[in-house]
Amino acid sequence: MKEFAVREDARRNHARILAVAQAEVAAHGATASLEQIARTAGVGSATVRRHFPTRRALLEAVSHERIETLRLRAQDLAAAPDPRPALLSWLADLLDYSLTARGLAPALAEGTDPVQASGCAAVLGEAVNPLLAKAIGAGAVTAEVTVTDLITLVVGIVMAVEHRADPVAEATRLLGIAVAGLSPPTRT
Amino acid sequence: MKEFAVREDARRNHARILAVAQAEVAAHGATASLEQIARTAGVGSATVRRHFPTRRALLEAVSHERIETLRLRAQDLAAAPDPRPALLSWLADLLDYSLTARGLAPALAEGTDPVQASGCAAVLGEAVNPLLAKAIGAGAVTAEVTVTDLITLVVGIVMAVEHRADPVAEATRLLGIAVAGLSPPTRT
Numbered sequence: 103m104k105e106f107a108v109r110e111d112a113r114r115n116h117a118r119i120l121a122v123a124q125a126e127v128a129a130h131g132a133t134a135s136l137e138q139i140a141r142t143a144g145v146g147s148a149t150v151r152r153h154f155p156t157r158r159a160l161l162e163a164v165s166h167e168r169i170e171t172l173r174l175r176a177q178d179l180a181a182a183p184d185p186r187p188a189l190l191s192w193l194a195d196l197l198d199y200s201l202t203a204r205g206l207a208p209a210l211a212e213g214t215d216p217v218q219a220s221g222c223a224a225v226l227g228e229a230v231n232p233l234l235a236k237a238i239g240a241g242a243v244t245a246e247v248t249v250t251d252l253i254t255l256v257v258g259i260v261m262a263v264e265h266r267a268d269p270v271a272e273a274t275r276l277l278g279i280a281v282a283g284l285s286p287p288t289r290t
Numbered sequence: 291m292k293e294f295a296v297r298e299d300a301r302r303n304h305a306r307i308l309a310v311a312q313a314e315v316a317a318h319g320a321t322a323s324l325e326q327i328a329r330t331a332g333v334g335s336a337t338v339r340r341h342f343p344t345r346r347a348l349l350e351a352v353s354h355e356r357i358e359t360l361r362l363r364a365q366d367l368a369a370a371p372d373p374r375p376a377l378l379s380w381l382a383d384l385l386d387y388s389l390t391a392r393g394l395a396p397a398l399a400e401g402t403d404p405v406q407a408s409g410c411a412a413v414l415g416e417a418v419n420p421l422l423a424k425a426i427g428a429g430a431v432t433a434e435v436t437v438t439d440l441i442t443l444v445v446g447i448v449m450a451v452e453h454r455a456d457p458v459a460e461a462t463r464l465l466g467i468a469v470a471g472l473s474p475p476t477r478t
Contacts (some may be wrong), residue, residue: 244474251467254450258464262446276446279439283471286432 116153119143120167123154127164128202136160168199169222176229186242189233190281193256196226197273200260223253255280304341307331308355311342315352316390324348356387357410364417374430377421378469381444384414385461388448411441443468 122143126134136157140150154160175195182188227249234252237243256277263272310331314322324345328338342348363383370376415437422440425431444465451460 241474243472244470247467247472251464254460255447255464255468258446258448258450259443260446261449262442272442276439276443279435280443280468281472282432283473284431284435284469285471286429288476 185237373425
């Protein structure tokens, strides 16, 4: 029983450190303080290092966890009654993730886009496909569009604005334009 | 008179080499053959080198010439009777240029986007502004969109697709989606 309790304790620490790390990385990017993460999680620095031996290991775990969150979110949203706002909400989440992930990219790899690289786009595309299909089926999104189109547009927008003064505002604005198109709204 | 004739000859050679180089670079990218350029232009390799001492100098001149062409094209299109197709045609030209220019970027600089870098975006933005204003004035484009939005969208799309098997087709498709928006076309 003691061994089980130790393992259970370690599992809980791991989850808590990861949750805190996600928030810290979202706020401060790849340079988030490991000491601050340990303090907020209520564990010692040695415990953080036992679970995540290097900063890179921690950042990879955070990145993986956020992709998993996006995947589950797409599944939840597929049950929403109105598929178009559900799809747009997911794209906004993907945009947020990509903006942070681009910041992590230099710490994790050679500047390649972390969504398009390493199969993330495939995983996310598969996850959001039912939601897009539902929106198309409801006549709320043009049948021409694929999940690859949507993910590529978000990735491109994020890449194009990452050196701007306010990437989040710029990217959100551009995604809004791409979603609405260039034509003026028709008056009814 | 002899001195004038020599200068006139040099000017014509310069223009001819540059025109041939544009076509070769468009077809083969930054690795276009300088020997082939000399042959097609009907001059010797030494003449090419006198006008463009290094490959980099030639590529810079080609890039500058193409920006200038885009600038003049925007001016011409501002006089077109129907501003929306004129604007879309210019965006397609910008997309073509950006796709080639991305290929030139590693040869010219440190992977920065050649349209957004070095004031190109500002020059092009100023050039296309009257055309966009006319399209907005005619109610053919939403008043919310700025030239910076359009250029940034094109740049982002090009960055996102540059490693795909067919970047031109992908980029054209994504620009079409961004122009049309995600809603299905309204039936009339």
